[in-house]
Amino acid sequence: MIHLLNPKIIGWCNYYKTVVSSRVFSYIDSRIYKTLHYWTNRRHPNKGKRWIAKKYFTSYRLSEWRFYAKVKDKDGNIKLLYLKRASDTKIKRHIKIRGVANPFDPQFKEYFESLDQKRRLPSAISLLGSA
Numbered sequence: 024m025i026h027l028l029n030p031k032i033i034g035w036c037n038y039y040k041t042v043v044s045s046r047v048f049s050y051i052d053s054r055i056y057k058t059l060h061y062w063t064n065r066r067h068p069n070k071g072k073r074w075i076a077k078k079y080f081t082s083y084r085l086s087e088w089r090f091y092a093k094v095k096d097k098d099g100n101i102k103l104l105y106l107k108r109a110s111d112t113k114i115k116r117h118i119k120i121r122g123v124a125n126p127f128d129p130q131f132k133e134y135f136e137s138l139d140q141k142r143r144l145p146s147a148i149s150l151l152g153s154a
Contacts (some may be wrong), residue, residue: 025047025090025091025104025105026104028106028107029106029107031106032051032106032109033107033112035051035109036048036107037112040112040113040114041115042117045114047109048110048112049109051109052109055106056088056090059090059106062078063078079091079092083105089105089106089108091104091105091106092104096149118138118142120138123133
């Protein structure tokens with residue numbers, strides 16, 4: 024289930040991360056938690072709350088109640104797979120372009136080059152950091 028949910032959460036968050044969305048991301052996280060809590064209680068009706076919490080939820084980094092699963096990799100080692108949280112997405116503000124600037128006017132060439140450099144810089148850093 025985590026393999027199905029993570030790409031949807033990531034895609035949705037990447038689409039909306041340029042707008043004012045931190046409250047919405049927190050709301051989405053709470054709705055996902057409530058839905059998962061309901062699902063785990065329905066799946067194990069004869070088990071207690073502590074057993075369910077121990078089986079499906081753990082603390083990860085600074086967040087409590089992170090939904091996770093144990094999976095085996097190609098080598099047979101057991102690894103933990105965590106459900107992504109929408110609120111972990113960094114919000115990136117849109118850089119506005121000056122109203123008088125025209126990309127076809129040579130006098131604004133430096134302005135648009137600096138804008139392009141600012142836009143590419145964070146993505147280049149994230150690519151270097153993941154290597």
